[in-house]
Amino acid sequence: MGRFGASFITTSTWDPVAGQFGAWPAIVGTLLTSLLALSMAVPLSLGVAIYLPEFAPGPIRRPVATVIELLAAIPSVVYGLWGIFVLIPFLTTWVYPFLEARLGFLPFFTGPVYGPSVLSASIILTVMIVPFIMSVSREVLLAVPSGQREAALALGATRWEAVSTAIVPYAKSGIIGAVILGLGRALGETMAVTMLIGNRHEVAASLFAPGYTMAAVIANEFADAAGGPIHESALILMALLLFGVTVLVNAIARLMIWRVSLGRGNT
Amino acid sequence: MTDGAPRIRTERLSAMYGDFAAVREVSLAFAPNRVHALIGPSGCGKSTFLRTLNRMHETIPGAWIEGRVLLDEGDVYASGVSPVRLRRRVGMVFQKPTPFPFMSIADNVAAGLVLDRSLSKARVAEVVESSLRRAALWDEVKDRLNASAMGLSGGQQQRLCLARSIAPEPEVILLDEPTASLDPMGTQKIEELVFDLKREFTIVIVTHNMQQAARVSDTTSFFYMGSMVEHGATKQMFTAPREERTEAYITGRFG
Numbered sequence: 125m126g127r128f129g130a131s132f133i134t135t136s137t138w139d140p141v142a143g144q145f146g147a148w149p150a151i152v153g154t155l156l157t158s159l160l161a162l163s164m165a166v167p168l169s170l171g172v173a174i175y176l177p178e179f180a181p182g183p184i185r186r187p188v189a190t191v192i193e194l195l196a197a198i199p200s201v202v203y204g205l206w207g208i209f210v211l212i213p214f215l216t217t218w219v220y221p222f223l224e225a226r227l228g229f230l231p232f233f234t235g236p237v238y239g240p241s242v243l244s245a246s247i248i249l250t251v252m253i254v255p256f257i258m259s260v261s262r263e264v265l266l267a268v269p270s271g272q273r274e275a276a277l278a279l280g281a282t283r284w285e286a287v288s289t290a291i292v293p294y295a296k297s298g299i300i301g302a303v304i305l306g307l308g309r310a311l312g313e314t315m316a317v318t319m320l321i322g323n324r325h326e327v328a329a330s331l332f333a334p335g336y337t338m339a340a341v342i343a344n345e346f347a348d349a350a351g352g353p354i355h356e357s358a359l360i361l362m363a364l365l366l367f368g369v370t371v372l373v374n375a376i377a378r379l380m381i382w383r384v385s386l387g388r389g390n391t
Numbered sequence: 392m393t394d395g396a397p398r399i400r401t402e403r404l405s406a407m408y409g410d411f412a413a414v415r416e417v418s419l420a421f422a423p424n425r426v427h428a429l430i431g432p433s434g435c436g437k438s439t440f441l442r443t444l445n446r447m448h449e450t451i452p453g454a455w456i457e458g459r460v461l462l463d464e465g466d467v468y469a470s471g472v473s474p475v476r477l478r479r480r481v482g483m484v485f486q487k488p489t490p491f492p493f494m495s496i497a498d499n500v501a502a503g504l505v506l507d508r509s510l511s512k513a514r515v516a517e518v519v520e521s522s523l524r525r526a527a528l529w530d531e532v533k534d535r536l537n538a539s540a541m542g543l544s545g546g547q548q549q550r551l552c553l554a555r556s557i558a559p560e561p562e563v564i565l566l567d568e569p570t571a572s573l574d575p576m577g578t579q580k581i582e583e584l585v586f587d588l589k590r591e592f593t594i595v596i597v598t599h600n601m602q603q604a605a606r607v608s609d610t611t612s613f614f615y616m617g618s619m620v621e622h623g624a625t626k627q628m629f630t631a632p633r634e635e636r637t638e639a640y641i642t643g644r645f646g
Binding site: 182269271272274275276277278279280281282285289290293294296 | 492
């Protein structure tokens with residue numbers, strides 16, 4: 125595999141027939157879709173996880189949590205189909221034109237709208253990782269001793285202040301763990317992303333443009349590695365890279381947890 | 392009461408969990424700058440009664456009250472009274488020390504203060520110091536104010552919680568079995584503190600420990616099965632109780 129060299133990571137042309145393999149677009153696509161999904165999923169799932177036990181009326185707490193957790197059990201190919209038949213038509217008819225009209229001055233929201241795109245894939249990823257982040261952080265928040273809440277309330281905190289000053293900080297490292305779980309899922313997710321991202325080896329500024337992720341490249345091309353053994357090695361190297369990226373991201377996340385728990389200043 | 396107007400009193404106060412009445416029609420008055428002990432066997436309603444005084448009772452789902460609680464003759468359950476403001480006037484310390492583990496010692500003391508955002512940093516630091524001094528903890532922690540509160544012993548943690556609850560300058564302090572989880576040394580320190588703090592505050596303390604009630608309190612109320620059986624000066628309660636059940640309890644025949 126040494127034959128690919130550093131250009132495997134840095135170049136953008138992926139032409140198995142000509143023997144050119146540049147993984148840069150897939151690397152960017154993987155990180156971009158995961159981070160976009162995370163940035164949408166984290167506020168959403170934390171909002172739900174905090175709202176449900178703390179503020180929601182009693183009778184709706186269990187059912188809503190159960191329904192959201194059920195989302196985690198849906199096979200990703202079903203998400204992909206749902207994405208193609210429901211999500212993309214909805215996005216291209218309503219959401220993307222709106223974004224283009226309002227935020228079109230940004231390079232991210234310009235260019236022709238195809239449907240399958242980096243943004244569509246990120247949105248489906250969001251839907252897929254919300255149940256994970258929500259249910260884990262909900263459990264973590266429920267595990268906070270009730271004495272912490274009572275102590276904050278007894279000091280004259282409002283319910284929201286009790287949540288923000290006592291409960292969430294207590295559960296912080298657990299919540300970060302939940303987010304990393306979601307990130308891990310987003311990085312490795314293959315099927316739904318393959319179906320929605322458009323599968324093009326290209327780095328585009330616009331989120332409306334199609335892209336590619338490493339997992340999707342491997343899934344799509346491995347079965348018929350048209351370029352022969354070299355193509356196959358390129359894909360295996362890609363898998364190694366994906367593994368490396370996942371390890372790296374997790375290591376950074378661990379480091380963040382470590383810094384956070386160190387911030388507690390234990391003596 | 393011979394001490395003039397009570398700081399806090401209840402009128403036919405009943406506290407319920409759903410259909411179950413944990414406290415039944417209790418009328419009690421607590422004079423300012425005194426220590427009032429609530430004693431009785433487990434499950435007699437004394438802690439629940441205490442929690443109605445700062446409206447912590449109602450934070451439990453299904454809990455509600457009948458009757459009135461008057462703080463300086465103002466009904467704390469009247470519509471328009473904010474439980475949040477009330478709890479700044481009526482502080483509370485719990486059975487288990489509940490320092491916030493992710494905060495430093497100083498931040499713990501300031502936790503109630505900073506909810507009022509108008510205070511300057513310098514002022515907060517001043518109050519943190521004076522509160523720690525009043526809780527007899529300053530000398531032990533002044534060199535590690537920024538260290539985690541979890542490095543303190545149980546007794547120190549409980550005094551930290553006491554410092555935290557007096558920092559916002561409440562009028563009344565409620566202590567819910569504050570020494571139940573402490574060793575004798577820690578217990579003694581808290582008792583000395585309670586004795587000192589009554590100069591500034593009105594203190595209501597729930598305790599399982601009869602000697603403790605006898606040592607620290609000026610008046611004692613005996614609760615049994617949700618009712619208040621007897622209330623009087625501590626000395627009289629422990630030497631010449633009027634009720635037979637009180638005598639049986641304080642002499643250790645049950646409970």
